[in-house]
């Protein structure tokens with residue numbers, strides 16, 4: 266993914282948040298230069314837990330088709346005395362027709378909520394014991410506290426305001442239809458390095474081509490400070 270596309274994606278994410286009247290914490294507005302002017306010892310929690318912007322094309326190289334804009338707002342660290350917080354919160358921005366590919370989480374339970382915009386469409390399927398895709402097993406999930414039953418791979422449409430609870434080992438794939446979707450994730454502690462399993466090769470993070478200077482550091486890049 267080109268750096269220019271990442272810089273643009275964060276600029277756009279700020280504008281979209283403003284359109285939805287969602288106010289973000291200070292660190293969401295720190296350019297790399299602003300970060301360098303901060304007393305970073307005061308921001309250790311943000312830096313250590315990698316709160317902040319996470320723009321990804323899931324290693325596929327086509328952000329418009331397969332990609333996601335995330336802002337990690339809260340997180341903890343499993344087994345850590347310093348960061349015992351057992352929950353995480355993320356803002357998700359999903360462009361129209363942009364998909365997040367099939368994956369499940371080994372430990373994390375998460376709620377994915379459509380906070381507004383178009384329809385958030387989601388396909389679900391259980392993982393088999395060897396991490397494959399179970400095409401036969403029926404899926405029962407809670408949408409805002411109401412049980413819904415879908416077949417493996419059937420599309421569940423989450424309208425604005427609706428959210429689904431995804432237990433560990435439930436494969437999910439989602440995309441926005443009709444318009445951009447402002448999504449929200451409320452979950453157990455998030456560990457993107459170890460907890461994600463993708464059905465197809467690609468990965469969680471982009472390979473970055475540095476075609477222009479960094480404006481916004483991604484949360485995985487704080488070691489550059």
Ligand SMILES: [Fe+2]
Nearest residue numbers: 368370375437
């Ligand atoms: Fe997920």
